[in-house]
Amino acid sequence: MSLYWAPRAWLGGGWAERVLLRVGGDGQWAEVAPGVTAPAQAEVLPGPVLPGLVNAHSHAFQRAFAGLAEGRESDTDDFWSWRDRMYRVALRITPAQLRAIAAMLYAELLRGGYTQVCEFHYLQHRPDGRPYDDRLELSWALADAAAEAGIGLTLLPVLYQRAGFTQPALRDDQRRFAADSGAVRELQRGVAGASRPLLNAGVAIHSLRAAEPAAIAALLDGLGDVPVHIHAAEQTAEVDDCLQATGRRPIEWLCAHAAPDARWQLVHATHAAPAEIAAVAQSGAGIVICPSTEANLGDGLTDMPGWLNAGVPLAIGSDSHVTRAWPEELRWLDYGQRLQRRQRNVCAAPAEGLPSTAARLLQRALHGGGRAAGFGRWGLQPGARADLLLIDTADASLLGMPEDRLLDALVFSSPGDPFRDVMVAGRWVPRDRTAVAARFAAAMRALWNEA
Ligand code: NGQ
Ligand code: ZN
Numbered sequence: 001m002s003l004y005w006a007p008r009a010w011l012g013g014g015w016a017e018r019v020l021l022r023v024g025g026d027g028q029w030a031e032v033a034p035g036v037t038a039p040a041q042a043e044v045l046p047g048p049v050l051p052g053l054v055n056a057h058s059h060a061f062q063r064a065f066a067g068l069a070e071g072r073e074s075d076t077d078d079f080w081s082w083r084d085r086m087y088r089v090a091l092r093i094t095p096a097q098l099r100a101i102a103a104m105l106y107a108e109l110l111r112g113g114y115t116q117v118c119e120f121h122y123l124q125h126r127p128d129g130r131p132y133d134d135r136l137e138l139s140w141a142l143a144d145a146a147a148e149a150g151i152g153l154t155l156l157p158v159l160y161q162r163a164g165f166t167q168p169a170l171r172d173d174q175r176r177f178a179a180d181s182g183a184v185r186e187l188q189r190g191v192a193g194a195s196r197p198l199l200n201a202g203v204a205i206h207s208l209r210a211a212e213p214a215a216i217a218a219l220l221d222g223l224g225d226v227p228v229h230i231h232a233a234e235q236t237a238e239v240d241d242c243l244q245a246t247g248r249r250p251i252e253w254l255c256a257h258a259a260p261d262a263r264w265q266l267v268h269a270t271h272a273a274p275a276e277i278a279a280v281a282q283s284g285a286g287i288v289i290c291p292s293t294e295a296n297l298g299d300g301l302t303d304m305p306g307w308l309n310a311g312v313p314l315a316i317g318s319d320s321h322v323t324r325a326w327p328e329e330l331r332w333l334d335y336g337q338r339l340q341r342r343q344r345n346v347c348a349a350p351a352e353g354l355p356s357t358a359a360r361l362l363q364r365a366l367h368g369g370g371r372a373a374g375f376g377r378w379g380l381q382p383g384a385r386a387d388l389l390l391i392d393t394a395d396a397s398l399l400g401m402p403e404d405r406l407l408d409a410l411v412f413s414s415p416g417d418p419f420r421d422v423m424v425a426g427r428w429v430p431r432d433r434t435a436v437a438a439r440f441a442a443a444m445r446a447l448w449n450e451a
Helices: 060-065 079-092 095-110 135-147 182-191 213-220 236-246 250-257 274-283 290-295 304-310 324-341 355-370 403-410 435-449
Strands: 003-011 014-021 029-033 053-058 114-121 151-159 199-201 203-205 228-232 264-268 286-289 314-316 388-391 417-426
Touching: 003 203, 014 403, 029 095, 053 264, 053 355, 060 079, 060 095, 060 236, 060 435, 079 114, 095 114, 095 417, 095 435, 114 135, 114 228, 114 417, 135 151, 135 182, 135 199, 135 403, 151 182, 151 213, 182 199, 182 203, 182 213, 203 213, 203 264, 213 435, 228 250, 228 286, 250 274, 286 355, 304 324, 314 324, 324 355, 324 403
Parallel strands: 053 114, 114 151, 151 199, 151 203, 203 228, 228 264, 264 286, 286 314
Antiparallel strands: 003 014, 014 029, 388 417
């Protein structure tokens, strides 16, 4: 069946009624037409449909660490001490464990409303730091996991060279991450050249502190039109170090020296001054906010009204995967701002006819997410991949809700399990994840029982 009809569908930023959706032979939407009576040959979907969302920032292996860093080990517990603990896990994971962990994660992300995930992939080498015989060993572990779960994957091998602005090399516990610009380009070509379905590749730069300017320039030289992601200004210590080393703040330095453009995604972009927001807007680059991880790690809060009003493309990511559903990310995106400003619905824009926080954030995240994964089109429109989320209006969080408030309830009334079925590239994703869960549980036991 490639012809569907939905009573309501999210088209171009709002609900449309009685929508016909036709999947083409290429797995993309061939036709999306509102205001149509259901034709006899169409499968009538038993609820409203939303587009799938891109999860624009993931470190899949950190799924194995979710919930395991929530006790304080010493007087100070901050981003940097969390990172030391996270590295201890990163040093242990085997390719088979990574595949098992990622398959579970990707199945959960589909259930949470994501149909594409961007892997900021820096775990490259054996635990002792020597390369695998196939340099793409761990990339394939991720790609195989994504294929099994049925999610689309954008792999972003990461340029990772040094432990800090003034450090010439990586720390010993970063030995699995080493990749110079030539290696990253080769990894990118290797993944893209495999021509696997639902798999594409871009590149990433770990951060300004972890990559030299000359290597960033070499990575970008003749790269072509693929996504370029970088962690930027997540922690104030990173801003201070950058100021000290370069005389500029990270986002300021990037905009002045790295010529970011529409391929670029600044991940976190937490500590951004108004002039930096203006410079990013000018450049065409987007940002990726990861609200649950940023809260978990104590990063700080970014200037959401500043970014939104500047029109900077915005995507969301679940990063360390302490949560794995986009409604929760969007909820916390506004809750952070509410707590900080002692206001409500900070991300809404009633003067622009956008009074719903959830609707405005969803629309921005759809647009920014598609770009972050390197897609020209994304969402329920012809030429975009045929992905959709079928909403279960019988879910407790949505029961009896007026139709025009459905999205608000989906984001702001929790917990819920609102996505009853998920389609990726014209195919329904299997719901049964018994085998995936069993392999994940075994990997977790192997990783943690010995600790
Ligand atoms: C990462 N995670 O690469 O996994 C980082 C921590 C770092 C987040 N920034 C490591 N959330 O930034 O050096
Ligand atoms: Zn990250």
